[in-house]
Amino acid sequence: MPKSAEPEDGSESNADTFKIRTFYLFWPYLANPIYRSTNLIAPMKRSVRPFVSILVLLALAVTLSCRIAIRRGGIFTFPAELESGRVLIQPPPIPYFNSTLLKFAATDMGEEKAKLEIEQLLEGNFGQGRYKTFATWRRFNHHDIKARNSNGLPVMLRSPKFYRYWLDFRRNLQDWARRKMFQPDIMMDLVRLVKVPIDSHNGLMSSDRKYKSCAVVGNSGILLNSDQGKLIDGHEVVIRLNNARTERFEKYVGSKTSISFVNSNILHLCARREGCFCHPYGGDVPIIMYICQPIHFMDYLMCNSSHKAPLLITDPRFDMLCARIVKYYSVKKFVEETGKPLSEWGSTHDGSMFHYSSGMQAVMLALGVCDRVSIFGFGKSVSAKHHYHTNQKAELKLHDYEAEYAFYNDLVTNPQAIPFISDNFRFPPVVIYQ
Ligand SMILES: *[C@@H]1O[C@H](CO)[C@@H](O)[C@H](O)[C@H]1NC(C)=O
Ligand SMILES: *[C@@H]1O[C@H](CO)[C@@H](O)[C@H](O)[C@H]1NC(C)=O
Secondary structure (H helix, E strand, O other): OOEEEOOOOOOOOHHHHHHHHHHHHHOHHHHOOOOOOOOOOOOOOHHHHHHHHHHHHHHHHHHHHOOOOEEEOOEEEEOOOOOOOOEEEOOOOOOOOOHHHHHHHOOOOOHHHHHHHHHHHHOOOOOHHHHHHHHHHHHHHOOOEEOOOOOOOOOEEOOHHHHHHHHHHHHHHHHHHHHOOOOHHHHHHHHHHHHHHHHHHOOOOOOOOOEOOEEEEOOEHHHHHOOOHHHHHOOOEEEEEOOOOOOOOHHHHOOOOOEEEEEHHHHHHHOOOHHHOOOOOOOOOOEEEEOOOHHHHHHHHHHHOOOOOOEEEOOHHHHHHHHHHHHHHHHHHHHHHHOOOHHHHHHHOOHHHOOOOHHHHHHHHHHHHEOOEEEEOOOOOOOOOOEOOOOOOOOOOOOOHHHHHHHHHHHHHOHHHOOOOOOOOOOOOEEEEO
8 A cells, every 4th residue: 555645845735835834834943943844935837826826915914914823732823814613634654853963964973984095086085996897997908007005006007098088087076075965955956967967868858847757666575465567657767776677577676777777886877887787677778876986986987988878877966965864764773773872873884885776866867857756666574585686685774774764764654854854845746656
């Protein structure tokens, strides 16, 4: 059964929208800076704006004369001459954000290490594990590079072709590192950053329009419990994760793929193969990838040129927003469930290695580029396999799936409770299929 809740400001009916928005206007907690203020007029159809503006002014006048937001046993009412009867509205719970948790979630424990690693890479120091990428790259391209890792001598780059890649690599990595910052408004940029290039690849005029409906298909074994293939394929856009295959599972997971969302480890593995083979869904399917290790820019550059469809890297500002949100949920759960101090969170969750899952970021992406979002194959049950398509037993410790489930639940029932995202962002309705 789908768990579903329309957001209260869903644009089904402007009259309803008005009631609720007006109510927000009277809501006494608006003074609370963290409370998500609601843009009263902007999201409405242009044609109704003047009308609504007048209504809003009228309503303001009404409240000013009877400034009592009346509270009765948790039900809020306000008298309005504009309505024939009374408007009874159950307000969303006031989100409460504990500032200590917010601050802790906003700190990236791996930041220093990551900075150092990037610096070293920019200097051409490919230590230990990183060398593997270059070895792979060399075998593939037959270039003459030599890495010294133990004594820290820089790599010798003799091939002009390699040198060109190397310059590109530095430029891309530098640019990426420079843009890595917190920007809560980034959700509103996703159409431009992701949908526009994909549309243009598909020969479509770019517009601000979002996709009408998106299915994000996780890889949980729970997918095998029901035949949702047709339902999934019925969405305008289907987003799949980390190249999970669909053959032989079509009945459960569908067969259409519009966007392949992967982490850069996946591309790194594909990059070893002839022609950067990374297209289980066909060469025309755009790939969106987040960078888990900066060295993977090398794989990206190597593969980008041979890709027909766009190969897009998630904006580092978007990465940072996702990281903060998941960490907040993880930390909150940790202190609530264990009663332990915040400082102990790191040791239970791989501290500096802690990372959101690909699924979480794919859902975030869908929130930004789709009018409706359906989530399939997220969640677990004792009887289900971890992945529908593999026999992997254990979950990775660097993810906190429980925390991410709590986040998805808030998306459905109470998006106001999600921290860090800009107040100006309007969450689309989200449905979780299990
Ligand atoms: C916020 O969370 C911290 C850490 O769990 C806790 O010590 C503190 O009491 C909380 N503050 C409030 C106001 O609840
Ligand atoms: C990746 O490839 C696309 C299409 O060929 C190109 O427009 C883009 O500039 C490339 N990106 C980089 C960083 O080289």
